[in-house]
Amino acid sequence: MEQRKAEVERKTKETDIKIVLNIDSSEKPVINTSLPFFDHILYSMAFHGGFYLNIQASGDIEVDPHHLVEDTGLVLGDAFKAAAAVSEKAIARFGHFIIPMDDSLSEVTIDACGRPYLVYRAEYPQERAGNFDIFLLKEFLKAFSDRAGLNLHAECRYGENSHHMAEALFKAMGKALAEAYRPFDMVLSTKGFLNK
Ligand SMILES: [Mn+2]
Numbered sequence: 001m002e003q004r005k006a007e008v009e010r011k012t013k014e015t016d017i018k019i020v021l022n023i024d025s026s027e028k029p030v031i032n033t034s035l036p037f038f039d040h041i042l043y044s045m046a047f048h049g050g051f052y053l054n055i056q057a058s059g060d061i062e063v064d065p066h067h068l069v070e071d072t073g074l075v076l077g078d079a080f081k082a083a084a085a086v087s088e089k090a091i092a093r094f095g096h097f098i099i100p101m102d103d104s105l106s107e108v109t110i111d112a113c114g115r116p117y118l119v120y121r122a123e124y125p126q127e128r129a130g131n132f133d134i135f136l137l138k139e140f141l142k143a144f145s146d147r148a149g150l151n152l153h154a155e156c157r158y159g160e161n162s163h164h165m166a167e168a169l170f171k172a173m174g175k176a177l178a179e180a181y182r183p184f185d186m187v188l189s190t191k192g193f194l195n196k
Pocket residue numbers: 040163167
């Protein structure tokens with residue numbers, strides 16, 4: 001099977017983002033968003049998902065990191081869509097993982113069906129991880145699921161530490177993505193096709 005790779009660039013007045021994704025390579029990820037905690041969890045996601053991800057992102061974070069975080073989600077969603085389209089082969093479609101991290105337990109369930117829908121549940125005890133506004137993760141997940149065409153259920157079930165909760169969530173997302181995009185021998189739809 002041809003490797004499912006994509007390179008997507010998006011430049012606006014607010015942000016400049018370049019992402020290279022290879023679903024079929026476990027080469028070490030390289031993440032530079034200028035937001036250290038965001039880098040940390042995106043790295044964990046790709047590393048544990050076993051896919052190659054290179055993100056080079058910059059933007060008007062002095063205004064508010066909101067633009068950068070949301071736009072990174074948009075471009076990553078586009079990258080998954082484009083990379084998956086490289087191969088005609090069907091995918092497993094569903095992925096589910098629950099990951100603990102000390103006090104925290106987080107869960108991600110994915111249907112890579114082409115129809116976006118996000119359910120996100122997280123009650124973080126601290127508003128920040130490092131100096132990162134933890135509430136921005138919702139913007140990322142929404143943008144990502146919209147553009148990748150994922151039904152994404154992301155839930156931090158419980159935890160005492162926002163860093164652990166988010167990190168466990170992104171590890172679970174990496175593993176669930178890897179499972180959902182695993183090549184599969186038949187198209188898993190009773191309609192006979194998926195518009196991935
Ligand atoms: Mn950590």
